[in-house]
Amino acid sequence: MQIFRAHVLVCGGTGCTSGGSPQIRTRLEEELAKNGLDKEVKLVVTGCHGLCEMGPLVIVYPEGTMYVHVQPDDVSEIVSEHLLKGRVVQRLLYKEPLTAERVPHYGDLPFYHKQQRVVLKNCGYINPEVIEEYIGRDGYAALAKALGEMTPEQVIEEVKKAGLRGRGGAGFPTGVKWGFCRNAQGEPKYIICNGAEGDPGAFMDRSIMEGDPHRVIEGMTIGAYAIGASEGYIYVRAEYPLAVKRLRLAVKEAEARGLLGDNILGTDFSFHIHIKEGAGAFVCGEETALMASIMGERGMPRPRPPFPANSGLWGKPTNINNVETWANVPEIILKGADWFASMGTEKCKGTKVFALTGKVQNTGLVEVPMGITMREIIFDIGGGIPGGKKFKAVQMGGPSGGCLPESKLDLSVDYESLTGAGAIMGSGGLVVMDEDTCIVDVARFFLNFTRAESCGKCTPCREGIKRMLEILDRIAAGEGKMEDLDLLERTALMVKNSSLCGLGQTAPNPILSTLRYFRDEYEAHIKDKRCPAGVCAALLTYKIKPELCRGCTACTKVCPVGAISGTRKAVHVIDPDKCIRCGACAERCPFKAIVRA
Amino acid sequence: MANKLQNLDDLRRLREETKQSMLSRHGAETQIIVGMGTCGIASGAREVMAAILEELAKRNLNVTVLQTGCIGMCEKEPLVDVVRPGENRITYGNVTPRDVPRIIGQHVVNGQIVEDLVVGRVD
Structure with a gap:
């Protein structure tokens, strides 16, 4: 066997790939060969490290040196200095924003300090396209343990004891769900992995x-063994081409290695996995709509019961879990329920992966133990708000979730406390907002999203969301009335309580939570005709301060509608009726004489 | 095409094999450090490095191999340091690929310093 003294890991996640990591990889191959290092240094393309903000990332082991924002032209320096001569390329190291060190x-990065990587432990460490690398990290050992030492009932019992709950957002106990499906009558039984991730920013x-x-494949196979299923589907959005490609390859490799397919590891247990690409409709994340889509029907939900455990795909017992839920299973089986239950809070065990986006320094993927506070995630891991701006709210759980204000930042992150505060855990999208974000605008954004994604089957969701959006549009246009707020709240509760599926039932959450915490902002829009964040165009006015205006005429040249009048060296004036509030004049003015009010 | 794993033992064997090849991503306790400044390279450090990797692979050893820049003792290059956990850092000088099996066999594996090649010790 050949030993490589150093391994160079190049991130091949979607973020770094779009940042140019494929070119970096090609250049590395060329440079290594040129310097005669290709027999000593191994190049490994990995999955996402999480610190997408700093990508493309290159990590050199055994030292564990991380290079950030690497460009193809930096490669020759990394090879000739670090890999050949052992000198770290200082200028490409991560710079701590506070100390500039x-x-x-x-x-040693603060970004990783409070993280606890269980599900993500291999992400960014192994090459996802090489099954041996997964096996070298104890991959498929849990499957071997389950098949060799445990009965299906024991597997279910272990998952129950671990306290694993559905990571798709609802938080239903996974082991209990498996038990329903195992006890259901009917053959064959199906397993589904829900990879229809559709929340904006997740x-x-x-x-x-x-x-x-x-x-994911190992988790599903263990689940299939526990439930007695013989067929499995991974439902993944077609907009995730890299995920589709790697999943297909992984299924093929696992089958070739006898870890999937007929007679797995020489036992009489057989399980097949199919990849189903979805067209990306948000509603297809709902389990009954998802199953309809797999069966070739239009992706629309149906009333439950019957639940999938009794009547799912083609009327047969079906168990559906989210990607992250499946990904937790191998660790639980391998390390035991007690180990898993030692992480998290009393009711919420284990860890949760969040996608941290928006107005935060370190956007990226983080995995934290349950029970951590939102403040720790945003400020300690995420590095706080960029540009010295003030934190305003964090939106959790996407269009189904809610906005939490500063006062709720010390809440423990678990299913119950978040739901109590009006947000939801959701699948794990976290959008951070600063003082420049208008809350009414945020609610409009999400309502616009759910309106477009509503399948239209049930009236409360189809009509209710549209009406609520109309009210929000009115408020943003400065035509809102105080009664609108009550109407908005009533409609929201009606839609919440009477919609058919999760989409409609949760779509009002962005409105309800913002009304609860930021009612004053709605009122400012209605009563004072003012948008405090300065976002809603209809409520803004631009004025020229006469004492600062020098009459340079720069503003008249950029105004697209000719709303500014004035002659050279004389004070200019904006005609409010013509002004479209684009803000171009304020940006252009060299004397900062134009102010937004 | 890869072989099908027939049973649990097959899986275990494959795991041990792959773990070995991924060791460079952990950093082992014992380190071998090769001087890779211009002086080192000019006097044959690259060949010494190749010999070290070959010897480690032959003996299936878990050792971290690092390089370092010029430390000023250019006269004695190629320089190779061996650091075993809890022991002094030993610097060998004028190392040739021929010396490598001895340094690894005697010192890295068995802890006996190859005295005739030593040019420095650091506590």
Whole structure:
């Protein structure tokens, strides 16, 4: 066997790939060969490391040196200095924003300090396209343990004891769900992995499928053994081409290795996995709509019961779990329920992966133990708000979730406390907002999303969301009335309580939570005709301060509608009736004489 | 095409094999450090490095191999340091690929310093 003294890991996640990591990889291959290092240094393309903000990332082991924002032209320096001569390329190291110090080691980054990587432990560490690398990290050992030493009932019992709950957002106990399906009558039984991740700003499941696809396959296979299923589907959005490609390859490799397919590991247990690409409709994340889509029907939900456990795919017992849920299973079986239950809070065990986006320094993928506070995630791991701006709210759980204000930041992150505060755990999208974000605008954004994604089957969701959006549009246009707020609240509760599926039942959450915490902002829009964040165009006015205006005429030249009048060296004036509030004049004015009010 | 794993033992064997090849991503306790400044390279450090990797692979050893820049003792290059956990850092000088099996066999594996090649010790 050949030993490579150093391994160079190049991130091949979607973020770094779009940042140019494929070119970096090609250049590395060329440079290594040129310097005669290709027999000593191994190049490994990995999944996402999580610190997407700093990508493309290159990590050199054994030292664990992390290079950030690497460009193809930096490659020759990394090879000739670091890999050949052992000198770290200082200028490419991560720079700590507060102290401006360079951080040479991957593990020393504050971003990783409070994280606990269980599901993501291989993401960014192994090559997801090589099954042996997964096996070398104890991959498929849990499957071997389950098949060799445990009965299906014992597997279910272990998952129950671990306290694993559905990571798709609802938080239903996974082991209990498996038990329903195991006891259901009917053959064959099906397993589904829900990879229809559709929340704006969420990419947890994508990163797991891309970075460690075998973990998902192993989890599903263990679940199939426990439930007695013979067929499985991974439902993944077609907009995730890299995930689809790696999953297909992983299934093929697992089958070739006898870890999937007929007679797994020489036992009489057989399980097949099919990849089903979805067209990306948000509603297809709902389990009954998802199953309809797999069966070739239009993706629309149906009333439950019957639940999938009794009547799912083609009327047969079906168990459906989210990507992250499946990815937790191998660790639980391998390390035991007690180990898993030692992480988290009393009711919520284990960890949760979040996609941290929006107005935060370190956007990326983080995995934290349950029970951590939102403040720790945003400020300690995420590095706080960029540009010295003030934190305003964090939106959790996508269009189904809610906004939490500063006062709720010390809440423990678990299913119950978040639901109590009006947000939801959701699948794990976290959008951070600063003082420049208008809350009414945020609610409009999400309502616009759910309106477009509603399948239209049930009236409350189809009509209710549209009406609520109309009210929000009115408020944003400065035509709202105080009664609108009551109407909005009433409609929201009606839609919440009477919609057919999760989409409609949760679509009002962005409105309800913002009304609860930011009612004053709605009132400012209605009563004072003012948008405090300065976002809603209809409520803004631009004025020229006469004492600062020098009459340079720069503003008249950029105004697209000719709303500014004035002659050279004389004070200019904006005609409010003509002004479209684009703000171009304020940006252009060299004397900062134009102010937004 | 890869072989099908027939049973649990097959899986275990494959795991041990792959673990070995991924060791470079952990950093082992024992380190071998090769001087890779211009002086080192000019006097044959690259060949010494190749010999070290070959010897480690032959003996299936878990050792971290690092390089370092010029430390000023250019006269004695190629320089190779061996650091065993809890022991002094030993620097060998004028190392040739021929010396490598001895340094690894005697010192890295058995802890006996190859005295005739030593040019420095650091506590």
